[in-house]
Amino acid sequence: MRSLRRYLVTVLIALFTLISFLAALQSYRQSASRAEALFDQDLQVLASSLAQQYQAGSQQELGLALQVWQNNQLVYRSPLAPETPMAETEGFTEHNFAGKRWRVFRQTPTALLTVIVAQPLQQRQQLADEVITASIYPVVLSLPLQALLIWLVVSKALSPIKRFSAQLASKKANDLTAVELEQVPAELDQMLKTTNLLFARLADAFEREKRFASDVAHELRTPLSVLQVNLHNASQQWQQSGMADSQDSMLALQAGVERMSALIEQIMLLNRTNPEHFQARTEQLDLAGLCRQVVADWYPQIEKKQQQIELLGLEHLSLKGDAFALRLLVSNLVGNASKYTQAGGAIQLELMTQAGKAVLVVQDNGPGIPPEEYSRVFDRFYRVGGDRHQSGTLGSGLGLAIVRDIANLHQGQVRLGAADSVSGLKVTVELPL
Amino acid sequence: MLINTVLMFLRELLPLFLLLATLLVWHRSQWRRFILLFSLPAILMLTLFSSNMLWISEQLDGFGLELLYSLLYTGCFALLCVAAAKRNAAMVLSAFACACLLSINGSNLLLYIWLPTQGNTDPSALLLGMALGVGIGSSIAVLWYYLLTELKQWRMLSYRLLLSLLGVRQLMMASALLIQSDWLPSGPRLWQTEQWLPEQSELGFFLQALLGYEATPVLSQGLIYIAGLGLLLWCSRNLKNNIRSAQ
Known part of the structure; x- marks a missing residue:
């Protein structure tokens, strides 16, 4: 396919032409067939009328009413014709008799002879309908076929765009x-x-x-x-x-x-x-062991501030993740807890599994963060209270941003909340197992 | 009569349009050159044959036209065989094959249009019949072209098979004319499918144009068909490489 436009235009025109012409051909055939049947019927009626002339008293149904008047005397009438003239004026007219509406034709070829022929209007209508229906039927039937083919052609033509958008989406x-x-x-x-x-x-x-x-x-x-x-x-x-x-x-x-x-x-x-x-190198690792290593790394500072730290919950928690990134995540959380908790404060890490996820909860009894700031502390370079943080600790404002990035990398999430103690912050990290 | 004109045009144009569309898919990258190479000899042969139609038909005990047509059909098949096998002259030979077919079908159409009996026919019915026939034939050819474009890209074997069927169809037409002129023994009838699929129906026309469908084929035609199909398939065994090198 070199050009969408050329493909669509040529194929659609070809389809329309083919289906329309085939439908027209079929209409022609069917109409011709009906018309032929109609002409045959006329021949039959004519033959029957002539036959009746020679068979007096025959009551055969013709479908037509026929009267022949000579010197104002009715010399012949078909079974359906009344005894009075069916029409008084020459040419085509419409009249009611015998409980029907009739189309009547009166002709007076000589001054003494008058021929009147009538046909029920309903019958004429029916015959006309048959011919018209026969010609319309193929056209109407071809429409669903055209719609289906248009759908197929347009789908085919647009398939490169679909493939393109699918590649972009993936x-x-x-x-x-x-x-x-x-x-x-x-x-x-x-x-x-x-x-x-x-x-x-x-x-x-x-x-x-x-x-x-x-x-x-x-x-x-x-x-x-x-x-x-x-x-x-x-x-x-x-x-x-x-x-x-x-x-x-x-x-x-x-x-x-x-x-x-x-x-x-x-x-x-x-x-x-x-x-x-980040190009993550996922591997099976023990999150509990990783937490113990981080606590050991931070222990000198924690001891220096005479803080208490404890690691609760599972002793082994295996999950798939990047060891470097997860270690950084835990390190940032423990580091933040130690930095912003006053000397002599307490830090608690707890590991558990919940609904098929590994859950790490880090909480302290430090000053905590006001709930209205929860959404903002994950912004880069954002520090609660600016440089006048009540802990007096100088931070970069990047720690929690890094934590969130790492959690996102692992299709996990981070939530902030108030610690179970009177004050303090509780950070909950959920990671898929 | 309208219906006769439509059927006549379909019968003569459909085989030509199908062959043209198939070969245009093959020579897609140089389609202008292909059309030029096809048109010039086609017009020349068409002019020559149609202007001498009467004289030709009187030759060889009145079988001159049948023999000329069977020669042209056979030539069309032979040219397609060589074109499929030889990559160097493929385009020229394919164009000549199309020209052979056009000269036959074009002559028949011209003869139909200028027949003395057409003088009594309503010209509008003739024109409408021509438009319907050309419209249906060319529409099928366009759809056929795009179908083959897809097939050539993903299923080369199908393309080869369809090209071979179109080629052997010309041989089938030649054999029918030779049997008609008693130049070829007919042998026993192989089957009779006129009741289920008449040659004069739309589908019958399409199958006749595509693969030389006969409702009542005879033994010699069957043998020629199988041999011709085998030969063209063998000749086109390297068609994929030939098409690639041409592009």
Whole structure:
């Protein structure tokens, strides 16, 4: 199929022509057959009328009424004809007699002879209907066939568009490869080329963006590390040289650099776990074991803040997922809980299965999050209360965004709620088993 | 009479249109050249035969026309065989095969239109009959063309078989004319299907145009048909490669 338009126009015209002409031919045949039957009937009537002339007293039904008048005397009448003249005027007229409506023809060939012939109107109508119906019937019957064939042809013609849209619909979010179709019609060809060009440009743009964010974060991390070391050294030198007054400024500077390092780290992680870029390597893993490892990683900080942490529920919970991503998810939740919970607070992790899903609940007795903020905390760089968070902890505003991305990657979901304790936050993560 | 004109045009045009559509699918990429190659010899032969129709029909004890037609039908079949086997001259040979068929069917149509008895016929009935015949024939050819385009793409064997059937149909027509002229022994009748599927019905015309349907074939025709079909199928065994290289 080179052109949809040409295909549709030629095939539809051919179909219409073929069906209409065949229907016309059939109408012609049937009408001719009916007309022939009609003429045959007339011949029969004529023959019967002539026969009656020679068989006086015959009461054979002709379907016609016939009168012959000579010198105003009725010399012949058929059984259906009355004894009075059926018509008084010459030519065609309509009259009622014998309980019927008749079409009457009166002819006076000579001054002394008058012939009057009548036919019931109903019979005439019936004969005309038969001929007309015979000619219309094939045309009407051909309509459903035409409709079916049009549907088939249009479906066939539009099949490349259907295949094209099906390919587009089946594409995953990170699949920017070109769409390939066989036998592309001219009308679709340009659209296909433009779409593929757009995909190629989008793929380039995504790749540039990904590389740029990753490069920037990577390039910033090295000088920041150097800055941190130098700050540490400078702080020690200042202490040794007795410049204790500047200690507060130095601590503030160190906190700022640490926050920037954490932010860059989170940007890099966010970049890695972005569903548009992330290539998940799913494997069977034990979520309980993974939680234990994360708790062990965070334990030094938790101990430093004299917080209590406990891991409840299942001791083994096997599911399919990406180990790196899920570890990051749990780490962000435990890290957030530890960071935003006051010293001496409590953190609780609980693992369970529910309705065919693995459920991880992380809750603390920290300040929590107001319910009206639940929907916003998953936005990137959004921090509850801005930089004036009541915990005083400086965060990047990316932790929960990463958690949501990872949950989405695993076709799971994250819900926030109030902790079972008086205050505090409860984060529930559901992942398919 | 209208119906006679329609049937006459269908009988003469349908085989030609079907062969043309089938060969256009084959030479799709160079269809303009194909039409040109077909038209020129077709017009030449048509002019030559129709202008000398009377003289030709009087030759060979009055069987001149039948023998000429059977020669042209056989030539059409032979050209199709060679075209299917030889990739180099396929287009020229196919076009000549079509020209042979047109010269036969075109002559018959011209003869019908200019018959002295047509003088008594209502010209509007003749024109309407021509329009109906040409319309039905060309519509079938268009649909046939698109059907074969699909078949050629996905089921080359079906295309080969249909081309072979169309080719051997010409041989069947030649054999019927030769039997009619007593140049070919007829032998016993193979079957009788006139009651179920008359040759003069629409479907009968279509099958006759497509595969040389005969309601009462004889043994010699059956043998010729099988041999011809086998030969054309064998000649077209590399048709797929030939078509690919042509495109």
